[in-house]
């Protein structure tokens with residue numbers, strides 16, 4: 001059953017033993033971030049965290065690490081919490097085929113309960129803002145779904161974008177936002193700034209768990225995130241009309257912030273400890289004026305910790321980055337079996353594929369680099385055989401160690417595009433890219449001595465299932 | 476809107492002494508949120524010294540006027556279409 005808001009999902013996490021309530025008094029800094037940071041260091045099925053006793057605040061409720069484990073990611077998609085990652089990605093890809101599923105508009109959004117407008121806007125009075133990493137320039141909204149429209153085609157539902165961008169609180173009614181040039185909101189902003197106009201936006205916080213997944217997903221410019229949410233939920237996504245901008249926003253949000261990105265203005269922003277495991281900034285970035293805040297009474301402030309991987313960010317954008325690459329690769333090469341693009345948002349990708357003929361695996365690797373997401377990421381590709389699970393890193397390391405002849409199988413291409421945040425790029429935005437072909441050569445590529453591989457026994461798959469069932473029955 | 480300058484306060488990150496008050500704790504007297512008007516660094520007074528005191532602030536994160544003036548625009552402001 002799909003979740004229409006964050007609170008109902010938190011209820012399921014609690015029922016499934018995947019939510020930890022921290023009722024002891026904690027400091028806003030450094031405790032909130034440190035606790036969430038720790039979830040990434042205690043194993044891959046860590047719980048979400050819920051804080052309601054934060055020093056100096058009265059009614060603050062803060063949820064962190066909501067997507068920060070494979071168990072939580074599975075539950076967000078309505079799957080059993082022990083679903084293996086490869087199966088979660090394959091099920092995600094299967095549901096994608098139902099796209100587009102039209103959303104369902106509802107009028108009674110709970111965030112209509114309270115409003116601040118104009119001079120009365122005070123973000124600090126609505127949200128318990130706090131800092132994540134030591135060197136961050138300030139307090140961030142880092143898990144908000146930001147809605148904007150194409151100023152040249154404002155009625156086009158597909159071109160309306162919903163995306164997660166880093167947003168720094170600069171004042172009671174002022175924010176800074178980072179639209180990386182390849183992102184859809186940057187395209188909208190560019191069109192507005194070319195004619196000297198402000199770009200209206202709606203920033204929605206504390207959303208249902210599938211909304212967060214699609215907002216962080218690399219989709220095509222004219223594909224609607226709401227229609228993708230419907231496909232992934234298996235039911236129309238509930239949406240409502242934001243009162244000031246008239247934009248479509250999630251019905252179930254805790255907080256809806258509306259305003260404009262001020263045209264042709266930049267202010268110092270950051271630095272921020274990023275998903276790359278490095279700080280980026282300070283840079284001069286666009287600024288937002290908040291004109292209206294709508295919010296549920298005692299809203300839950302959802303935030304995520306990010307810094308040195310793995311963190312919640314990696315669980316949130318890992319599977320949803322694998323799927324577009326898997327789909328786009330299969331369009332050209334149906335031989336592709338699975339794609340693991342979970343490392344640093346796909347800066348490194350592992351692909352398993354069957355081969356048509358010698359040299360084929362390298363072509364698959366090059367295609368990955370020319371997909372829309374690959375242009376800004378995919379700096380390293382490891383290609384493995386069809387019987388290697390790219391999510392099983394010991395198997396991948398076996399393929400690398402046994403199948404790679406470096407002189408022939410490592411290909412380096414200079415001066416390709418990558419996002420500017422990539423720490424190794426030089427200059428920022430430019431990098432060389434590498435393919436490691438860890439597949440077994442096939443004719444007419446006749447290198448090496450691969451004629452007698454040892455395979456799993458025919459009965460092994462059946463026994464694996466039998467053992468898993470026995471282990472599950474024990475709990 | 477709180478935009479009063481805070482007397483005697485100093486930015487941990489840049490040398491500026493023009494510090495404004497952004498927010499105060501809902502429980503009175505526990506902490507304040509301050510901001511440097513020059514580099515926009517924002518901090519809560521209850522944070523550890525390494526984030527709130529100039530003498531304890533890590534060198535790697537300090538900002539100079541040159542850093543601020545030379546910071547690149549992301550994304551670049553496009554030419555006006557006429």
Ligand SMILES: [Zn+2]
Pocket residue numbers: 486487488489490491511512513514515516
């Ligand atoms: Zn400063």
